[in-house]
Amino acid sequence: MSTETLHQTWYMTQRQLMAILRQPVFLVVTLVQPVIWLFLFGSLFRKVVELPGFGAGSYLDYLVPGVVVMSAVSSNMWAGMGTLEEIERGTLNRFLTTPVSRTALMNANVMQQGCSTAAQSVLIVLLGKLGGADYPGGIGGLLVLLLASVLLGTVFGAASNAVGMLVRQRESIIGINSFLLLPLTFLSSAFMAPGLMPSWMRHVADGNPVNWALVAGRSAMSADPDWGDVLSRGGALLALAVAAVWLSTRTFRSYQQSV
Amino acid sequence: MTTAAPAVEADGLTKTYPGGVRALDGMGITVAAGTVFGLLGPNGAGKSTTVKILTTLARPDAGTALVAGHDALRHPDRVRRAIGVVAQKSGADPVATGRENLLLQGRLYGQRGAALGRRADELLERFDLAEAGGRLVRTYSGGMQRRLDVALGLMHRPQVLFLDEPTTGLDPEARTAMWEEISRLAGEEGLTILLTTHYLEEADRLAERIAIVDRGRVVAEGTPDELKGELRGDAVHVELRDTPDEVDARLLATALGEFAAVREVTVEGRRLSARADDGPAAVPHVLAVLEQQGAAVASVTVARPSLDDVYLRYAGRRFADADTGTGGTGATAVQPAASAGGAR
Structure with missing residues (x-):
């Protein structure tokens, strides 16, 4: 990547972050939603830890990584809406006729989404702490969770951007998201210990990137982390994120075929 | 007319969109450097597609396009540095201020430091946006937004400026003001302007030469007087x-x-x-x-x-x-x- 591309990435990221900070309603909604999940799921499932074999002391301890990861998925999967808006407004076309590199344009999306996901995750972790959650893995474990949620968010953000550029229909993004969010979350260990899941679900979860983020995060956050699990799932997420960003940069080409 | 190389030279452009819509069918134009050239035609005639190809946004199925001496198909990056584009849709960022929009635009062309800020202020002043420069673009009126769009296109001092339907959607007062601004631009040394419009009056008033476009190709070309003169009577x-x-x-x-x-x-x-x-x-x-x-x-x-x-x-x-x-x-x-x- 050339220095020019790095500069451009920085300017474009700045633009996007400013835009978010200037839309307080959007900001509040993205931050309030995970709080509601934390409260609702926390109250609803409080007693599941009493099930034999659940293996966690308090449900809140178990729930915090679940909400962090679910929020990372649900907020990033709407990234395509922003891209659509930029297409409709003509902003994307304006940038595409300047010397800015396509890589810088896509990098800026990734950076902005990464920053948002990280901020959201930190807030959830802090709220959990306030509510009495315990993080035996310490700061190192929390950093792994943060990184895993950012990588997972990148996967969904890039995919959503690609869909936005290819289909250019809000309805498609809404449809795909409503269809995917809950199955992806519930076919993972977000809210329920894997040991208590039906075995077919457990097998599906093994191939679910949402679950990779949870396995990596939870393992690193435990008192006795299994670093093999952390590295294998984290590595898979990284590979998937790189592939998704590459693919979504490629979609500029097919977008330009249709303008 | 100058004897220098043409600012735009397009020949035999064809383009069919996915779905079978034939937008261009042998489109060709030559625009002399330093002139204002008008592409006139109804909606759907192929004007915007031509502009998209010349500004490196879209690729034709066949044909050649030279802009400011560079091949738009083989060296789009070189063309991008030489052109300014004011598209039909605004393209300005509504949640940034007018000045921020200009600064970012300049940075993308490699402008930096004090010169960058000076250029932005100069354009804000010139387009009567000096006071509004610190306000978010979403608070601008249609006319103000359009003036900012033109300023964005001029930020890096391009050789060729593309104006795609610059006054569509403006009220008569804002349109007249925009016409005056374009006329002033036309007087600037060396700037070539390619203007598309479906307003007959606009082409007549602003363009030195006009190409009439219909169904993806040029059906007549000349100065407004030549074109009208050919009709005799x-x-x-x-x-x-x-x-x-x-x-x-x-x-x-x-x-x-x-x-x-x-x-x-x-x-x-x-x-x-x-x-x-x-x-x-x-x-x-x-x-x-x-x-x-x-x-x-x-x-x-x-x-x-x-x-x-x-x-x-x-x-x-x-x-x-x-x-x-x-x-x-x-x-x-x-x-x-x-x-x-x-x-x-």
Whole structure:
């Protein structure tokens, strides 16, 4: 990547972050939603830890990584809406006729989404702490969770951007998201210990990137982390994120075929 | 006209969109450096597609495009540095201020530091946005937004400026102000402007040369005066009371055609058009022939040739009829309205 591309990435990221900070309603909604999940799921499932074999002391301890990861998925999967808006407004076309590199344009999306996901995750972790959650893995474990949620968010953000550029229909993004969010979350260990899941679900979860983020995060956050699990799932997420960003940069080409 | 290499040279451009819509069909234009060139045509004629190809946004299926001496297909990066683009849609970031938009635009072209800030302020001043420069663009009026768009296109001092329908959607006052601004730009040393419009009046007023575009290719080209001059004489428009059927229409055209003072007779619906060297003198004869044929007349208009007539002649359709898109008819009415009322 050339220095020019790095500069451009920085300017474009700045633009996007400013835009978010200037839309307080959007900001509040993205931050309030995970709080509601934390409260609702926390109250609803409080007693599941009493099930034999659940293996966690308090449900809140178990729930915090679940909400962090679910929020990372649900907020990033709407990234395509922003891209659509930029297409409709003509902003994307304006940038595409300047010397800015396509890589810088896509990098800026990734950076902005990464920053948002990280901020959201930190807030959830802090709220959990306030509510009495315990993080035996310490700061190192929390950093792994943060990184895993950012990588997972990148996967969904890039995919959503690609869909936005290819289909250019809000309805498609809404449809795909409503269809995917809950199955992806519930076919993972977000809210329920894997040991208590039906075995077919457990097998599906093994191939679910949402679950990779949870396995990596939870393992690193435990008192006795299994670093093999952390590295294998984290590595898979990284590979998937790189592939998704590459693919979504490629979609500029097919977008330009249709303008 | 300068003897320097043309600023834009496009030849044989064709483009079919996915879904089979043929947008360009052998489009070709040559724009001399330092001039204002107008692409005139109804919505869907292929003007915007041509601009998208010349500005490296879209790729043609076939054909060549040289912009500022660079091949737009093989070296789009070089073309991008040399051009400024004001697209149909604004493209300015609504949640940034006008000044921030300009600064970012300049940075993308490698402008930095104090020179960058000076250039942004200079353009804000020039486009009467100095006071609004610190406000978010979403608070701007349509005219202000459009002026900012032009300023964005000029930020890096391009050699060729593309203005795609620069006044569409503006109220008459803002349109006049934009016309003045474009005229001023045209006077700037070395700047070439390629303007697309579906307003006949706009092309007539701003462009030194005009290419009339219809169904993806150029059907006529020249200076506005040349184009109008080729028509030799006045247009006589007759509104009939009833729509003649196909046979009657042909009979009317033939009967009038035999009459030496008028030529190029066309009948479209209730509207009959012909051309005459001396329009007012031809009117009584035309009316006599129509009466003979039993066609009742609702109104007669005589007009000096307008670009609308040029369009009719080359595209075989009236401009307003061809312009099926939104907002077209209201604007194209400007031209005939000026000549309503009969004799010159």
